[in-house]
Amino acid sequence: MRLLVTGGAGYIGSVVAAQLVEEGHDVTVLDDLSTGHADAVPEGARFVRGSITDAGGLLAEGFDAVLHFAAKSLVGESVERPGEYWACNLGGTLALLEAMRAAGVPRIVFSSTAAVYGEPERVPIEETDPTRPASPYGASKLAVDTALTAFAGLYGLAAVSLRYFNVAGAYGRFCERHAVETHLIPNVLKVALGERESVSLFGTDYPTEDGTCVRDYLHVADLARAHLLALRACTPGTHRIYNLGNGTGFSVKEVIDVCREVTGRPIPVVVGPRRPGDPAVLVASAEKIKRELGWKPERPGLHEIVADAWEAMLRLRGA
Numbered sequence: 494m495r496l497l498v499t500g501g502a503g504y505i506g507s508v509v510a511a512q513l514v515e516e517g518h519d520v521t522v523l524d525d526l527s528t529g530h531a532d533a534v535p536e537g538a539r540f541v542r543g544s545i546t547d548a549g550g551l552l553a554e555g556f557d558a559v560l561h562f563a564a565k566s567l568v569g570e571s572v573e574r575p576g577e578y579w580a581c582n583l584g585g586t587l588a589l590l591e592a593m594r595a596a597g598v599p600r601i602v603f604s605s606t607a608a609v610y611g612e613p614e615r616v617p618i619e620e621t622d623p624t625r626p627a628s629p630y631g632a633s634k635l636a637v638d639t640a641l642t643a644f645a646g647l648y649g650l651a652a653v654s655l656r657y658f659n660v661a662g663a664y665g666r667f668c669e670r671h672a673v674e675t676h677l678i679p680n681v682l683k684v685a686l687g688e689r690e691s692v693s694l695f696g697t698d699y700p701t702e703d704g705t706c707v708r709d710y711l712h713v714a715d716l717a718r719a720h721l722l723a724l725r726a727c728t729p730g731t732h733r734i735y736n737l738g739n740g741t742g743f744s745v746k747e748v749i750d751v752c753r754e755v756t757g758r759p760i761p762v763v764v765g766p767r768r769p770g771d772p773a774v775l776v777a778s779a780e781k782i783k784r785e786l787g788w789k790p791e792r793p794g795l796h797e798i799v800a801d802a803w804e805a806m807l808r809l810r811g812a
Contacts, residue, residue, distance in 0.1 A: 495519040495555065496724075497598075499545050499589065500562030501538070502529030504671070505604065508664040508717040509560055511535035516721065521556075523548060524563065530670060546588045552596035558724060559593060561586065562604045564634075567675060571630035582633035583640070590644055600651035600727035601641070602720050607656045607709075607736060607777050609635040612770070617778035620656075620734050627770065642732045651727035655719055657737040658775055662712040662798040663805030670809070678710070681749055682803055685756040686810070692760060694745055696767035705745040707774040709738040712792040712801070722786045735786070738777030739793045747795060755799045 500506040501522030520538040534540045571578040608631035609624045626632040644650040661678040669679045683689045697704040782788045
């Protein structure tokens with residue numbers, strides 16, 4: 494298929510683009526490089542630098558589907574600058590959907606987020622649970638899901654949204670390279686590299702086995718594979734929504750301990766009070782996509798996730 498990957502120079506988009514190229518698809522990456530990297534575009538893919546709001550001319554060339562990753566994704570920043578998040582995540586996607594409709598592009602796989610659920614009533618979280626996003630980031634992603642349902646019903650668009658929490662690990666040379674890093678695993682590994690002095694641990698008195706928060710971590714290669722399955726599952730006039738997760742989750746303390754084990758280096762920890770609004774456990778149920786599409790994590794272990802991330806970080810730094 495001829496495929497457009499928006500945000501394909503970013504972390505997750507580049508891994509999906511690489512897997513698509515490996516499958517023999519004709520891949521074009523559209524990215525404005527505001528957070529992505531030109532050298533993250535995989536070999537064999539065409540790169541076009543630009544915004545999703547200007548995708549109309551590109552889509553007119555003729556594509557079979559869009560895999561949509563381009564977005565602003567920092568929760569804290571979205572609270573400080575909500576207008577930018579609504580304009581980019583919702584406004585940009587609406588422009589993309591209209592361009593797809595004008596060009597006759599029939600299907601889309603959307604990189605959504607489990608942040609649409611907010612603080613859950615139960616875990617693991619299922620697709621039928623209430624959506625009460627606690628940030629403009631989550632709210633803007635939920636609004637896109639609403640738009641996809643409308644476009645599917647009105648225009649026959651084939652759409653799939655994938656909702657997930659924390660993605661980590663690496664796929665060959667493709668790894669996390671955020672200018673502002675907010676994710677736990679790369680920040681812990683930066684301490685091991687000597688790029689940060691310590692890890693901040695917010696709260697040790699949660700109702701969990703070791704007192705620290707438990708979060709769902711998914712290997713980026715498994716996440717990418719789910720996008721390829723979703724692409725094949727797109728059905729005209731239908732918007733499907735699937736959660737992705739490993740089903741169990743790992744505590745902050747477990748993550749730090751495994752990072753110490755993998756790197757063999759000391760990782761100092763500074764313990765502080767809980768952060769307001771941090772739930773004790775956030776884990777997504779992936780039973781629906783397992784049942785309907787046959788997806789399940791092939792690399793669910795925390796050790797492999799951390800080891801792949803560590804190897805990629807060392808390679809990137811020439812170590």
